[in-house]
Amino acid sequence: MKIGILSKRTGHLTGKLKTFFETQGHDVKIYTKKELCLDECLLENDFYILKSKTLFFIYAGYYAEANDIPVIPNPDISGKHKNRLEAYLLIRNAGLLYPEFYYGKFEAIKNQLKNIQFPLILKPIIGSGSRGVKKINKIEDIERESDGFIYLERYIEGIHYLAYFIENEICVLEKPPLSDEHVPMVEISLIDDIRDVILQWKNYYNLLFGHLDIVKEYSTGKLFVVDPGSFPEFTNWKCNGDPVSKIGNLILKEYKKLKN
Numbered sequence: 001m002k003i004g005i006l007s008k009r010t011g012h013l014t015g016k017l018k019t020f021f022e023t024q025g026h027d028v029k030i031y032t033k034k035e036l037c038l039d040e041c042l043l044e045n046d047f048y049i050l051k052s053k054t055l056f057f058i059y060a061g062y063y064a065e066a067n068d069i070p071v072i073p074n075p076d077i078s079g080k081h082k083n084r085l086e087a088y089l090l091i092r093n094a095g096l097l098y099p100e101f102y103y104g105k106f107e108a109i110k111n112q113l114k115n116i117q118f119p120l121i122l123k124p125i126i127g128s129g130s131r132g133v134k135k136i137n138k139i140e141d142i143e144r145e146s147d148g149f150i151y152l153e154r155y156i157e158g159i160h161y162l163a164y165f166i167e168n169e170i171c172v173l174e175k176p177p178l179s180d181e182h183v184p185m186v187e188i189s190l191i192d193d194i195r196d197v198i199l200q201w202k203n204y205y206n207l208l209f210g211h212l213d214i215v216k217e218y219s220t221g222k223l224f225v226v227d228p229g230s231f232p233e234f235t236n237w238k239c240n241g242d243p244v245s246k247i248g249n250l251i252l253k254e255y256k257k258l259k260n
Contacts, residue, residue: 002027002044006036006060007051013233013244014051020248031060038063047255050075051231053082070258072251077205078230084125084151087228094204096197097224099154106148113139119155133178156224158217164237165198166209166246171239181211187238197223208250
C-alpha cells in the first residue's frame with residue numbers, strides 16, 4: 001500500500017510513523033512544503049495522513065478527499081483545531097466549557113476591558129500550543145497587531161493539564177501554565193471528571209487520538225478546555241506501550257473502515 005504523510009518536517013513523530021509503516025511492508029512518502037504540489041501526482045497514493053494543520057496541508061487533504069482518497073485525521077476537523085474561533089465552536093458544540101474571549105479591533109476591545117478583570121491571555125487567532133501566547137496584566141501590556149485585530153482570552157487561575165488520548169487510553173499530565181507539550185511534565189492519576197471530558201470530546205467528533213489542554217479552576221472546580229490538538233507529538237506520553245505503534249495501527253484500521 002502507498003501512504004502519503006502531509007507534514008511540516010520529516011523527523012520526530014512523522015519519521016517514526018514512516019518507519020513503522022515501512023516495517024509493515026508499505027511504501028511511505030513524506031510531503032513537506034518543499035515536496036508538496038496540489039496536482040494529479042497526489043492521486044498516486046492509497047491514503048494520506050494529515051500530520052500538520054497548516055492551511056496548505058489542509059488544502060492537500062481536501063484535494064485528496066475530493067478525489068476519493070481517504071485522509072486521516074479528517075481535514076475539516078483538523079483545520080478547525082488551528083483557528084481559535086473555530087476551536088471554540090467545536091468545544092462548545094461538544095458540550096464542554098471554554099474561557100470567555102474577546103476578538104476585534106484594539107480600540108473596540110479596549111472599551112470592553114474597562115470592566116474586565118485582568119490577567120488575560122493574548123493569543124494568535126491562528127495557531128495552537130504556546131507560540132505567540134502572552135499573559136496580559138494590564139491594558140498597557142497589549143501590543144497592537146499590525147492589522148489592528150487581537151484575540152484575548154480570560155486567564156483561569158487553576159491547575160493546568162495536558163490530556164493525551166489514543167483510542168480509549170488516556171494519559172494525563174500536570175503542566176506549567178502557558179507551556180507547550182514538549183516541556184517536562186508529571187503524570188497524574190486519571191480522575192473521573194477529566195476522563196469524562198476526554199471521552200465526550202473524542203466520541204462527539206469520532207476522533208482516533210489527540211490531546212486537550214484543560215484547566216481546572218480553583219474557585220469553582222470547573223474544567224475548561226483551552227486548546228485542542230488533533231495530532232500532537234505525544235512527547236510526554238507516559239502510559240504503557242509505544243504511542244507510534246498504537247497510532248499506526250489505529251490509522252491502518254481506520255483506512256480499512258473508510259475503504260469498506
